[in-house]
Amino acid sequence: MYSELSLADIVRENRRGRGDMVALVDGDERITYAEFDERTDRLANALTSEGVLPGDRVLWIGANSHRVFELLVAAGKVGAILCPANWRQSADELRFVIDDLQPKLIVSEPKIVGDLHDSLGDDRIPWVRCSDDSDDEFQRWSASFPSTPAPSSESIHAEDPVLLLYTAAFDGRPNGALISHRALISHSLVIAVQRQIKEGFVFLDSGPLFHIGTWMFAVATFVCGGTNVVLSQFDPRRACELIERERCQGAMLFPAMIDQLVAANGDDRYDLSSLHFGPAGSTWNHMITLDRSPWGRSNAGYGQTEVGGMLTYHALGIDGLGTHGRSSPLMQVRIVDTDGRDVSTGEVGEIATRGMHLFNGYFNRPDLNAARFRDGWYHTGDLGRRESDGTVSFVGPKLRMIKSGGENIYPAEVERALLGHPDVDSAAVIGRPDSTWGQSVVAIVVRNASASVTEQELIAHVRNQVASYKKPKSVVFVEAIPRRGFVPDYDLLDIQHGGGGYPGSDPTPITTAATSEMTR
Numbered sequence: 001m002y003s004e005l006s007l008a009d010i011v012r013e014n015r016r017g018r019g020d021m022v023a024l025v026d027g028d029e030r031i032t033y034a035e036f037d038e039r040t041d042r043l044a045n046a047l048t049s050e051g052v053l054p055g056d057r058v059l060w061i062g063a064n065s066h067r068v069f070e071l072l073v074a075a076g077k078v079g080a081i082l083c084p085a086n087w088r089q090s091a092d093e094l095r096f097v098i099d100d101l102q103p104k105l106i107v108s109e110p111k112i113v114g115d116l117h118d119s120l121g122d123d124r125i126p127w128v129r130c131s132d133d134s135d136d137e138f139q140r141w142s143a144s145f146p147s148t149p150a151p152s153s154e155s156i157h158a159e160d161p162v163l164l165l166y167t168a169a170f171d172g173r174p175n176g177a178l179i180s181h182r183a184l185i186s187h188s189l190v191i192a193v194q195r196q197i198k199e200g201f202v203f204l205d206s207g208p209l210f211h212i213g214t215w216m217f218a219v220a221t222f223v224c225g226g227t228n229v230v231l232s233q234f235d236p237r238r239a240c241e242l243i244e245r246e247r248c249q250g251a252m253l254f255p256a257m258i259d260q261l262v263a264a265n266g267d268d269r270y271d272l273s274s275l276h277f278g279p280a281g282s283t284w285n286h287m288i289t290l291d292r293s294p295w296g297r298s299n300a301g302y303g304q305t306e307v308g309g310m311l312t313y314h315a316l317g318i319d320g321l322g323t324h325g326r327s328s329p330l331m332q333v334r335i336v337d338t339d340g341r342d343v344s345t346g347e348v349g350e351i352a353t354r355g356m357h358l359f360n361g362y363f364n365r366p367d368l369n370a371a372r373f374r375d376g377w378y379h380t381g382d383l384g385r386r387e388s389d390g391t392v393s394f395v396g397p398k399l400r401m402i403k404s405g406g407e408n409i410y411p412a413e414v415e416r417a418l419l420g421h422p423d424v425d426s427a428a429v430i431g432r433p434d435s436t437w438g439q440s441v442v443a444i445v446v447r448n449a450s451a452s453v454t455e456q457e458l459i460a461h462v463r464n465q466v467a468s469y470k471k472p473k474s475v476v477f478v479e480a481i482p483r484r485g486f487v488p489d490y491d492l493l494d495i496q497h498g499g500g501g502y503p504g505s506d507p508t509p510i511t512t513a514a515t516s517e518m519t520r
Contacts, residue, residue, distance in 0.1 A: 062109025322391025
């Protein structure tokens with residue numbers, strides 16, 4: 001009888017076929033696949049000794065480490081779920097995670113986060129501390145158990161959740177996305193094809209392991225029998241050393257990280273030629289080998305933690321009309337209206353999806369799950385558009401909807417039109433209560449230095465880009481747009497500029513701000 005594989009099955013098969021190959025490198029530690037399977041069996045038995053049962057959560061609070069990989073597979077072997085927390089969070093934020101998650105066990109790294117047990121400890125939850133010396137409590141604890149398979153290992157199913165990552169705060173609090181063995185493995189197969197990952201591939205885990213962007217390549221590396229090289233925290237010089245020493249072929253790098261690598265290797269002291277990556281300027285291109293895989297040609301696309309990483313790949317529609325390509329071969333994508341009906345080609349709607357690497361839902365969020373999973377589809381909360389050639393364009397987060405004259409207006413679409421003007425540096429769109437139309441569209445705009453574009457010119461520009469009813473009724477020019485991370489702080493903008501009246505909310509604005517207005 002056919003049975004889908006779990007992460008534990010992948011590791012066991014790699015032990016049989018690649019036992020002497022290196023699975024993990026962390027500092028001076030080199031762990032083969034045979035050792036990795038044995039260590040995770042011991043750790044699975046250690047978890048069981050602490051009462052960790054199928055469905056229970058194990059929390060990791062620390063930087064990147066080989067222990068995170070071991071905990072993931074060991075948790076999978078007993079049916080438990082690993083949550084690598086964002087260790088950079090404040091004590092209050094970590095306290096929320098502990099209270100929300102109610103883990104059966106917490107493993108922490110005091111050298112990175114301090115001894116949090118003193119401030120966050122709960123006598124009902126055991127803590128295990130990690131260190132890099134001979135007095136490593138984690139290592140002594142796990143090594144004291146036998147390497148026989150855990151009793152519950154045969155009852156693990158591919159659809160069981162094994163990884164929990166906290167993600168977007170839709171309702172003002174973060175939510176834990178539950179990701180299954182099936183989702184991780186199936187997504188890894190797609191990303192392996194896109195990135196052309198093969199046996200012997202060496203990946204530098206330079207991004208944080210509380211982020212799906214790192215996991216999606218790390219798991220693909222495991223599935224294909226490659227080596228994960230762990231970088232505790234990103235340090236450009238250390239990253240250069242590891243790329244040269246281990247001949248890393250891939251890494252999780254954002255533009256700012258690439259800039260730091262270029263600076264650290266300005267004298268070409270490190271040989272980074274093994275690294276296959278996309279172009280990023282002549283100096284970078286000289287240091288590395290340009291990646292000719294589909295992913296290397298275009299690593300754009302649309303994704304979420306909830307879909308295991310990537311939902312669409314620009315490389316699958318690289319010459320198409322859509323900015324974000326076509327969907328993963330293992331997923332379906334629809335663009336729908338607020339009633340869940342498909343919108344017409346070229347119209348903006350919410351991206352809905354289903355398929356093999358969709359997550360299981362949010363931990364302990366029944367209301368949110370009911371709202372997001374409707375009619376057999378997961379509604380992403382993001383806006384997109386299906387182009388005439390079948391490719392997809394991601395428009396932006398749905399966030400809040402403006403209702404004007406009975407029409408639905410999504411701020412992201414208007415913002416995209418505003419940002420298309422050469423004199424606009426940044427923009428955010430809010431809705432202001434309107435006695436005639438319900439709400440009117442207000443654009444908050446930062447002009448480029450020395451630009452003199454007027455309110456009327458911007459409104460006319462937007463009217464030429466989108467339907468007339470979506471154009472701003474007024475434009476407010478400001479020096480800067482307040483932000484929460486990379487996203488405009490819409491709540492503060494509402495306070496500053498009289499926003500409010502969104503569907504389902506109190507229609508009275510918190511304050512009002514005088515601005516000139518154009519006739520609709």
